[in-house]
Amino acid sequence: MGPIPSGSAERTAPSSREEILEKLRERIVAFAASRMQRDAAEDLTQEVLILLHQKYGHLERLEDLLPLSLQIVRFKMMAFRRKAQRRGEYTQVQVDGIQVPDGSADPLAAAEQREMRERLIAAVAKMGERCRKMFALKLEGKSYAEIRIALGVGSINTVYTWDFRCRKHLMELMGGSWEAGE
Amino acid sequence: MTDEIRKLLGGYATNTLTERERQVLFEAALDDQELFDALQQEQALRDLLDDPVSRVQIRQALDQPKSAPWWLRWWTWTAAGSAVAASVLTMAIIRTQLAPPQQRAAAVASSQPATAAPLQKQESDADTRPSEPAPIASRPAHSAARQVIRASPALADNERKDFNAPTAAPAAPPPPAEVAAPSQQQIQLDASGRNTETQAQNQGVVGGAISGARQQQDLQANASQLRSFSSKALSVAVTPVPYTLLKRDAAGADQTLAAGAGLNPGDAVRIRVSPTRSGYLFLSREDAPGQFTRVYPETGAGLPVAANGTYVIPASAIDVTASPQRFRVTVIPASAMEVGAAGNLKAKSGLVKKEANPNPPLFVDVVIGPAVR
Numbered sequence: 001m002g003p004i005p006s007g008s009a010e011r012t013a014p015s016s017r018e019e020i021l022e023k024l025r026e027r028i029v030a031f032a033a034s035r036m037q038r039d040a041a042e043d044l045t046q047e048v049l050i051l052l053h054q055k056y057g058h059l060e061r062l063e064d065l066l067p068l069s070l071q072i073v074r075f076k077m078m079a080f081r082r083k084a085q086r087r088g089e090y091t092q093v094q095v096d097g098i099q100v101p102d103g104s105a106d107p108l109a110a111a112e113q114r115e116m117r118e119r120l121i122a123a124v125a126k127m128g129e130r131c132r133k134m135f136a137l138k139l140e141g142k143s144y145a146e147i148r149i150a151l152g153v154g155s156i157n158t159v160y161t162w163d164f165r166c167r168k169h170l171m172e173l174m175g176g177s178w179e180a181g182e
Numbered sequence: 183m184t185d186e187i188r189k190l191l192g193g194y195a196t197n198t199l200t201e202r203e204r205q206v207l208f209e210a211a212l213d214d215q216e217l218f219d220a221l222q223q224e225q226a227l228r229d230l231l232d233d234p235v236s237r238v239q240i241r242q243a244l245d246q247p248k249s250a251p252w253w254l255r256w257w258t259w260t261a262a263g264s265a266v267a268a269s270v271l272t273m274a275i276i277r278t279q280l281a282p283p284q285q286r287a288a289a290v291a292s293s294q295p296a297t298a299a300p301l302q303k304q305e306s307d308a309d310t311r312p313s314e315p316a317p318i319a320s321r322p323a324h325s326a327a328r329q330v331i332r333a334s335p336a337l338a339d340n341e342r343k344d345f346n347a348p349t350a351a352p353a354a355p356p357p358p359a360e361v362a363a364p365s366q367q368q369i370q371l372d373a374s375g376r377n378t379e380t381q382a383q384n385q386g387v388v389g390g391a392i393s394g395a396r397q398q399q400d401l402q403a404n405a406s407q408l409r410s411f412s413s414k415a416l417s418v419a420v421t422p423v424p425y426t427l428l429k430r431d432a433a434g435a436d437q438t439l440a441a442g443a444g445l446n447p448g449d450a451v452r453i454r455v456s457p458t459r460s461g462y463l464f465l466s467r468e469d470a471p472g473q474f475t476r477v478y479p480e481t482g483a484g485l486p487v488a489a490n491g492t493y494v495i496p497a498s499a500i501d502v503t504a505s506p507q508r509f510r511v512t513v514i515p516a517s518a519m520e521v522g523a524a525g526n527l528k529a530k531s532g533l534v535k536k537e538a539n540p541n542p543p544l545f546v547d548v549v550i551g552p553a554v555r
């Protein structure tokens with residue numbers, strides 16, 4: 001394991017699941033409130049916590065709960081936007097016109113993912129050679145320490161800095177956000 | 183959020199972080215809303231990269247060599263350099279063709295001093311051929327008067343001044359130290375058929391010249407005529423048809439006529455032409471003002487000639503007479519013949535309208551007659 005960037009020594013790790021979920025709730029509400037109304041943000045956060053409690057009650061570690069909550073929040077927000085669009089006064093359709101889901105993959109999510117993939121492919125083609133090389137190594141599953149060796153860099157902090165700049169540049173090439181319309 | 187922990191964000195989506203790095207990042211995100219929001223944004227990329235198909239496609243995109251910027255591609259600079267060179271060459275050719283015509287004055291002067299000689303008229307437009315084939319007129323009887331052919335440098339100077347202004351051509355180069363009869367250049371003016379002096383002729387040439395008052399008058403008339411041309415319709419093309427006058431000596435051989443050499447009536451003269459374009463060459467004689475009669479070859483498209491070749495015409499020498507004779511040496515470029523034939527076919531088929539010939543005939547007038555001493 002390579003050296004960890006400084007700044008984490010003074011932090012205290014949450015000791016219990018309840019403490020982790022409490023902090024997660026604050027973060028999720030604040031994040032969702034920045035993109036929707038406060039009431040809707042709290043409702044969304046409640047749904048996330050219920051799901052974490054009911055379906056993923058066996059997870060205790062922060063390394064498991066936080067990524068999972070991030071993913072659930074994203075899906076919930078996408079569903080919220082779709083639902084709000086369906087409820088639109090001027091976009092209502094007749095009941096007979098509503099198609100029944102067939103249980104396959106969500107076509108809208110698939111389309112969004114395909115669009116994002118195409119944007120990402122176009123963006124990486126514009127990146128510099130070093131960023132492309134670093135991104136490729138990351139996709140190969142290499143750690144930062146392994147990337148440092150592969151790139152022949154003396155310090156891993158240099159790799160952190162390069163990766164941070166490359167990520168920032170890549171996001172700029174994609175318009176400032178990974179997802180279109182964010 | 184410290185910058186050091188922020189640097190770990192790039193490893194979240196690609197799952198590059200080690201266990202320790204992930205723990206540090208997540209713990210920081212729980213206490214830092216900005217970092218948490220950034221992580222939430224990264225989740226979209228992480229979901230995309232978690233898809234095996236997307237991951238493979240992005241890997242393939244990364245493996246493809248990045249196309250070099252246009253300024254680093256060798257063929258870009260090669261193409262640009264070639265374009266610039268072609269432009270410079272084209273401009274040089276155009277400027278050369280638009281250079282002030284250095285009209286050679288092949289003056290035919292008589293042995294009598296202060297005798298004015300006629301100057302060939304300038305005509306314009308190149309839409310039609312300079313003369314129509316016609317039977318050769320009978321030659322005039324030999325004159326007993328002594329005639330000479332000599333150069334006329336002063337005339338060339340006057341012509342440059344007169345013709346430069348209306349044609350807006352570049353400044354004329356200094357006249358040659360000795361303008362000898364053997365070398366010749368011409369000015370050809372294409373003015374859309376607005377030659378008021380010779381209605382029947384649509385092509386204009388200022389070629390061999392004769393010194394004297396008549397010459398000056400003609401030049402002034404030509405200059406005023408040219409000034410009347412509208413600048414919009416006027417196009418100038420200077421296409422030399424170099425020629426040399428040859429005088430038959432006592433042994434029957436053609437000798438180049440030296441500068442200042444004279445001609446006597448009864449002398450036999452031929453013209454050696456070195457056309458700059460391949461095509462068809464023929465010689466015409468002016469029987470009446472503006473009326474040229476073809477004398478060699480009498481029929482056919484003309485004598486096939488190659489560019490920069492040397493040809494002596496006509497087959498039988500021209501007899502020098504006391505009165506000046508005006509001849510016209512015409513070269514019809516081969517491309518003009520092809521264009522004309524194609525245009526005729528198209529015109530017959532009614533597909534296109536008749537267009538101006540892009541390769542007009544090249545010609546030069548040669549006046550042989552009494553000159554002024």
